[in-house]
Amino acid sequence: MADFLQVELVAADRTVWSGEATMVIARTVDGDVGVLRGHAPMLSLLTQATVEITEPESGGVVAAVEGGFISVANDRVSILSERAVLAEEIDVTAARQDLEAASAIEDPEESAAAVRSAEARIRAVEKAG
Template identity: 45%
Template sequence: MAELSVDLVATDRKVWSGTAHQVSAPSVDGQVGILANHTPLLAVLRPGTVKVSTTHGESVEVHVSGGFVSVDDNLVTIVADDIAPVAPAESRIA
């Protein structure tokens, strides 16, 4: 099965890098789903959650404040002004 190389980058640092089967990102035109061999894409992101399904069976979820996503030759680069991990559901309960 083909893989995606994914880089999550904030303006001041690389937040996460790895391989994935799927990436979902909130573009200004709607949610974008990215699988291996996706056509080249450059899209502006709106604030929301980026979800990465890694090749190791894990899920990486981060909140982005906006930015852009670029896809080319199975390389997905997400650049945002701010990237913050999404807290697990149990830690959100007051």
């Protein structure tokens, strides 16, 4: 068995992060899931939230994802999302402005999605802080 998880965080337009990790935490539609070595195979839908990847030596990586999938098998974790951004790439001021603007959107579903997206980016920055 490998010493670490092999993790890939992939957005539609790029590989956001790839490397070894000791743990991955992600929010699925069924709740939060933590993945360690030896985790049972799994495929689940992600919500708009943060993903936390604990690296073996340097601490961790936090990213905001806008839904997608997480796949776990044989100590490999693949996180696929239409949009994913690392915490250090997020402009928190813009995310807070997006959160304020989301409340003015008339369509309730569109407003809720915009709120979740902005909140996920803000949380990613706070967790990485």
